[in-house]
Amino acid sequence: MTGHQSLSLADAANLSRAPIDVTAVLDHLIQEADAAAATSIGFPGAVDLDYAEVMTRLGNRLWNNIGDPADLGGVAHTRVLERAVIAWVADTLAMPRDDRWGYVTTGGTEGNLSALYTAHHRHPTARIYYSTAAHYSLPKIVRMLGARGVVVNADASGEMDYAHLAAQVGRRRRWPAIVVATAGTTLTEAVDDTTSIRAVLDGHQANGHLHVDAALSGIPLALDGRLRLDDDSGISSIAISGHKFLGVPTPCGVVLIRDSARHTASRVTYTATLDTTITGSRCGLAAALLWHTIATHGHEGHRWRATQARRLAAYTVDQLNAAGWPAWRHPHAFTVVLPTPPEQVRKKWLLATDGATSHLICMPGVTHGQVDAFVADLTAIAPPRPIPRPWQRPHHQTKTHESC
Ligand SMILES: Cc1ncc(COP(=O)(O)O)c(C=O)c1O
Incomplete structure (x- = not known):
């Protein structure tokens, strides 16, 4: 394996057969992770902290x-x-x-x-x-x-x-x-x-x-x-x-x-x-x-991080509602719940989806710019029909999977 263009990580067998350009493989992984990070707002990993001192x-x-x-x-x-x-x-x-x-x-x-x-x-x-x-x-x-x-x-x-x-x-x-x-x-x-x-x-x-x-x-x-x-x-x-x-x-x-x-x-x-x-x-x-x-951050530093992230989540709900998307969140939450967008938006932003409902999570490190770009992608497509808020909906009629 030589240049990045020809590198495919899809076949694990390629990665254990000599000669292997180890640097190219590692670079490729980093490039893929960096590219995904720009639109990764569906999973709850904070990305604002610098751990380089310990790692180094x-x-x-x-x-x-x-x-x-x-x-x-x-x-x-x-x-x-x-x-x-x-x-x-x-x-x-x-x-x-x-x-x-x-x-x-x-x-x-x-x-x-x-x-x-x-x-x-x-x-x-x-x-x-x-x-x-x-x-x-x-x-x-x-x-x-x-x-x-x-x-x-x-x-x-x-x-x-x-x-x-x-x-x-x-x-x-x-x-x-x-x-x-x-x-x-x-x-x-x-x-x-x-x-x-x-x-x-x-x-x-x-x-x-x-x-x-x-x-x-x-x-x-x-x-x-x-x-x-x-x-x-x-x-x-x-x-x-x-x-x-x-x-x-x-x-x-x-x-x-x-x-x-x-x-x-x-x-x-x-x-x-x-x-x-x-x-x-x-x-x-x-x-x-x-x-x-x-x-390095203590109670105050981490409290501040939580406050900023919740503010961004509140902003996200406002922006989505203004764009016709009935989003909501619990008052303490980083998570913003919305009707599941079309596949191209879901995939691009790596949203977590459960049927008709999806979420994004405004973890510390997610930016206003990312939220604005996400809302712009949704604005470009027709908003869904309004769905009732959770407190207006009947309770889940879930089966009890008890074993006794
Ligand atoms: C409520 C809850 N419990 C447990 C876990 C599992 O945590 P971990 O991935 O650290 O094992 C998750 C992960 O998403 C979670 O959301």
């Missing part, structure tokens, strides 16, 4: 935080930074200092798995409740754990239907309940009300575990003081993605679990650490990247 200085070594981050034994690598990240996120969420534990994960999915594995270990007969708007990792994790899942309706705005949750929990009083609330659903960024969920659990005396999947919105809502894991919250665990709001350039995340909700783990002689995490080897570079953005 640490990017060429192995940083492997094997074992429990609180463990001082074994190979330290970046575990001291990992502990700082856990402390910062837990403090931001007002989690009690004497009842917290966590680690840097590969992402929101591993965080959900770790928390639900812990909850299920303590309550092996529990039913796991999650809404129709929950992330696709939830049913998969329920299957992995060999647990029984119960799907709860969500309304058209993506928020859990608490009356339906109460009915579902009420039908299964014999078994403990593990409930997954979502703080920032994948499609509409709806936030389930953990106070209402806690009231359902307390009302039915269905002891168990309340987990929050806060992949996207965990940090911004915590910075607002709207998501707290203090004693009054009744929340036992939370999972957050690191490559979404914090824009870390490698998939990662944080899971936090109340110490009192955990079970004991075994000590591994060979690594000289406690085996408390889902994976054995763990990415110490991710911990360093997360620590870097916390250390």
Whole structure:
């Protein structure tokens, strides 16, 4: 393979057969990513932060935080930074200092798995409740754990239907309940009300575990003081993605679990650490990247980023409405929901689509210029027939996929 013109990455076999122009392949990947970035407004990765200092200085070594981050034994690598990240996120969420534990994960999915594995270990007969708007990792994790899942309706705005949750929990009083609330659903960024969920659990005396999947919105809502894991919250665990709001350039995340909700783990002689995490080897570079953005921006810097992104989302809704496109957003959200545009627009702007509805996400780093260009593309085609706002529509009539 020589010049960029003739380079095709479509056939993986080409890429493992000598002679290979490695530089050309890497350049090609970068060019493709750069070209896509200009119109990439459908997925929730912030692109405003600069991680070059960490990548340049640490990017060429192995940083492997094997074992429990609180463990001082074994190979330290970046575990001291990992502990700082856990402390910062837990403090931001007002989690009690004497009842917290966590680690840097590969992402929101591993965080959900770790928390639900812990909850299920303590309550092996529990039913796991999650809404129709929950992330696709939830049913998969329920299957992995060999647990029984119960799907709860969500309304058209993506928020859990608490009356339906109460009915579902009420039908299964014999078994403990593990409930997954979502703080920032994948499609509409709806936030389930953990106070209402806690009231359902307390009302039915269905002891168990309340987990929050806060992949996207965990940090911004915590910075607002709207998501707290203090004693009054009744929340036992939370999972957050690191490559979404914090824009870390490698998939990662944080899971936090109340110490009192955990079970004991075994000590591994060979690594000289406690085996408390889902994976054995763990990415110490991710911990360093997360620590870097916390250390360089702090609470104020990240709060400012969230405010700017929400302002852009509000502007986007106004512009789309003015162009005849009935867009809407939740007041806290970066996500703007609109009727699904024609394919050429969807594909160009990499919109996330679910049938008649699509979204774009005004993550930090998305610009007014990108929004204006997107709105101009939509203005060039006929606007759709108005669709009712979620609060004017009937609730989803979703089937309950319960296994008991
Ligand atoms: C609500 C929600 N939970 C979990 C995840 C999974 O996060 P990750 O991709 O970090 O595993 C996502 C990702 O989009 C999500 O939107």
